[in-house]
Amino acid sequence: MAASKPRPETVAIHAGSEPDATTGAVVPPIHLSTTFERDADGSYPRGFVYTRSDNPNRRALEAVLAALQGGAAAAAFASGSAAASAVLRALPRGAHVLLPREIYHGIRKLVDGALAGPELRVDYVDMTDIAALEAAWREETALVWVETPSNPLLSITDLSPVCGLAHARGARVAVDATWTPPGVADPIALGADVVVHATTKYLSGHSDVLGGAVVTARADEVWERIIFLQRNEGAVPGPFDCWLAHRGLRTLPYRMRGHAANAEAVASFLAGHEAVARVHYPGLASHPGHAVAKRQMTSYGGMLSFRLRGGEAAAMAAAARTRLFTRATSLGGVESLIEHRASIEGPGSGTPADLLRLSVGLEHPDDLVADLAQALAG
């Protein structure tokens, strides 16, 4: 019988995970050593030299990330922001990048505060509008950055035409897929050249490790520059962080099903609530990006936001009353979080003040809905 291609649930558990050759340990040991022995002839027959360049735990994590994302290779970073920074700085000097206006605010802060300048020209466009993207195009545009659904309004960008336009003009497409981990969407199949993740979020999944990753569709010369930055700057996760992220990944496909099912239950409850003016969740038929999301996502993910009829005061009051949803930033952990996004984004944030963002966790959906019901009842 011909072996079938392993499915994501199987890949998540087996990729990068062989029993330890020396001890037989089924769970990989953590290799804290920063340096590795060479043979008398000067060679490194086991393939490791120094942990900044490579480490067994990082290599295992990268193997499972590449396999799950359907890429040629992966590089792990110390944070999602470090991963994004490496992708942008790997571009040739003077390159122009088009980024979405609705971009994760931390990446915008990093780009505007440190990366943009004569070496990297940037423009922000409405990425959901292909005509706007075309109008902003320049001769030296080398990269288009996509985040779909966007944070925190969950706007949907149709990836295929964006990739079609970029590739026809010799540019590349990077997708920040932090909100759409493997099992929720497949940006590489839709044409993305590189996929960026904050592994801090769903991939690790337990709110206990900071990390990032870049997965590439092809091991080409741009990829070589990303790897050069990773290995020579050393903005890399330590062995224990790699081990934690790898452990989290083993349950990713199952966790994502739970997050999506719970988010759908919460979104439909909120959509029918009189105190709620609007729910931003691509799984709702009323969402303007629903048709595109239906086509390019496998599920609608675990993130949503909603706006209160009573304005900012009502939003703050509701967030103050939840018991299961913890008031905290970040997302993608097993526990549900609620956040008044405009507050964390600070001055200059374009996020409506009456908006609350939810990272819907893996508690029972009825308990989550009951918690929101009591918080909204006031």
Ligand SMILES: *Cc1c(COP(=O)(O)O)cnc(C)c1O
């Ligand atoms: C959190 C996040 C990042 C940044 O990741 P860090 O690990 O916090 O640096 C990037 N993009 C998105 C969409 C995120 O949610």
